[in-house]
Amino acid sequence: MGSFVHNIVVDGTGNITTPFRVLVIGGSYGGLSAALNLQDLCQSRAPRCGPGPVEGQQLDKPREIAVEITIVDERDGFYHLIGSPLALASESYAEKAWVKFEDIPALRSPNIRTVHGSVQYVDTESKIATVVANGGDPTTSQIQYDYLVASAGLRRVWPVVPQSLRRKQYLFEASEHIRASANARHGVAVVGGGAVGIEMAAELKLVQPQLTVTLVHSRSQLLSSEPLPAEAKDASLVLVREAGVDVLLSHRLDRTEEETSDNGSDKCLRLHFTNGHTMLADQVIMAISRPIPSSSFLPAQALDKDGYVRIRPDLAFPADVANGDDHFAIGDMVSWSGIKRCGGAMHMGYFAANNVYRRMVQRIGRGGEGDVKELKEIPPMIGLAVGKKAMSYWPQTGVAMGEDVMEAFFGNDLGFTICWNHLQLGESRVVA
Numbered sequence: 001m002g003s004f005v006h007n008i009v010v011d012g013t014g015n016i017t018t019p020f021r022v023l024v025i026g027g028s029y030g031g032l033s034a035a036l037n038l039q040d041l042c043q044s045r046a047p048r049c050g051p052g053p054v055e056g057q058q059l060d061k062p063r064e065i066a067v068e069i070t071i072v073d074e075r076d077g078f079y080h081l082i083g084s085p086l087a088l089a090s091e092s093y094a095e096k097a098w099v100k101f102e103d104i105p106a107l108r109s110p111n112i113r114t115v116h117g118s119v120q121y122v123d124t125e126s127k128i129a130t131v132v133a134n135g136g137d138p139t140t141s142q143i144q145y146d147y148l149v150a151s152a153g154l155r156r157v158w159p160v161v162p163q164s165l166r167r168k169q170y171l172f173e174a175s176e177h178i179r180a181s182a183n184a185r186h187g188v189a190v191v192g193g194g195a196v197g198i199e200m201a202a203e204l205k206l207v208q209p210q211l212t213v214t215l216v217h218s219r220s221q222l223l224s225s226e227p228l229p230a231e232a233k234d235a236s237l238v239l240v241r242e243a244g245v246d247v248l249l250s251h252r253l254d255r256t257e258e259e260t261s262d263n264g265s266d267k268c269l270r271l272h273f274t275n276g277h278t279m280l281a282d283q284v285i286m287a288i289s290r291p292i293p294s295s296s297f298l299p300a301q302a303l304d305k306d307g308y309v310r311i312r313p314d315l316a317f318p319a320d321v322a323n324g325d326d327h328f329a330i331g332d333m334v335s336w337s338g339i340k341r342c343g344g345a346m347h348m349g350y351f352a353a354n355n356v357y358r359r360m361v362q363r364i365g366r367g368g369e370g371d372v373k374e375l376k377e378i379p380p381m382i383g384l385a386v387g388k389k390a391m392s393y394w395p396q397t398g399v400a401m402g403e404d405v406m407e408a409f410f411g412n413d414l415g416f417t418i419c420w421n422h423l424q425l426g427e428s429r430v431v432a
């Protein structure tokens, strides 16, 4: 395949009339942030996730640039991943947590299109992505681009994350799971005391208080693999217990066996631990597997040994990848310091948008591109929802926990409204 060259056409007034083509892979926190902040900049507005204006300070308005943004996602909508523990415990919340792209006002713009498909391959040299459509016919198509932002996150297993790719199918998946746990007479065991296991156990207990929920962890402390101070780990244990969840620490699951009552009518599972302890449960939720970056469509040269994208501080691909300067990666799929968080993904989306915009202005050859945004080292920080309360650890403020922390970090819907508003997804800003 030959190299794709963008022909820039300048009209009599000096405006660029041939749009730059930007491909965003993944329409979640990172991808939507990149797409919408870029849209702002290209429409000569302050980027929505950037710092607000300082009183009295005159900032240069970004230069208007024609752009066409294509967002490809395997799902048919934005799924509020953080809300998964609640979406898989409450049917009404499940309805709220997945919004089809066509129902997001901010994406209603003639120069933004969404494609429901899976990116299979990216040729960074020719700047062509191969996409297989999801739903309907599995047709393959190719998308040419000038700049690419990858925000495809991590592959996570069921039931940590729903596996459905359409909203309708997801609602069935969630509802079946919720009904199965509601009927669990012997209770539910959640295996894995990391952030995901803690949140899943606590949300289940919150929504179905009659249920016995046991959180099982192989180590002596919750959040044992996170680079957090012991105080944060201890605080999470206090909150989990307060939420009414039974906790078994230092219990490593060996195997589960199906068990049937004497009259054969009652089936459940017996969990055997390596320390000899056993317990019964009707449902076992495994929240222990290590997620894998969704990066198989990228050239191996761009990835580290674990499949994370080796970004530079400006979020661009490594310089030894063909056209590395025109390819960016953000969010969970990148190799960078810090605990993977949605706030980090949205922040990187803003930086990537800024830096793509900057490349465009440089390409056109007229100044005013603004500063390049570079990531600094991100220290460990976390906000963890545990039932009605939350625990947070921030390097500047240390550990905090309580209902006020829940309100500040998650509001009353596990952060859905906070993320929705931060990305201004409810606002359509079509410029005539």
Ligand SMILES: Cc1cc2nc3c(=O)[nH]c(=O)nc-3n(C[C@H](O)[C@H](O)[C@H](O)COP(=O)(O)OP(=O)(O)OC[C@H]3O[C@@H](n4cnc5c(N)ncnc54)[C@H](O)[C@@H]3O)c2cc1C
Residues within 6 Å of the ligand: 025, 026, 027, 028, 029, 030, 031, 072, 073, 074, 075, 079, 081, 082, 083, 084, 085, 117, 118, 119, 120, 151, 152, 153, 154, 156, 160, 161, 196, 199, 294, 297, 330, 331, 332, 333, 340, 341, 342, 343, 345, 383, 384, 385
């Ligand atoms: C259960 C759970 C609870 C969490 N709780 C919190 C929390 O309380 N606070 C917090 O800050 N973070 C939390 N996180 C982490 C947070 O969800 C992630 O950091 C965040 O989702 C990262 O955003 P992203 O845009 O990088 O990736 P994702 O949100 O994973 O989005 C990736 C998108 O890419 C799409 N995609 C993947 N591969 C392809 C492909 N080949 N082609 C097309 N599309 C593709 C996916 O469908 C998806 O929509 C939690 C995570 C989980 C699983």
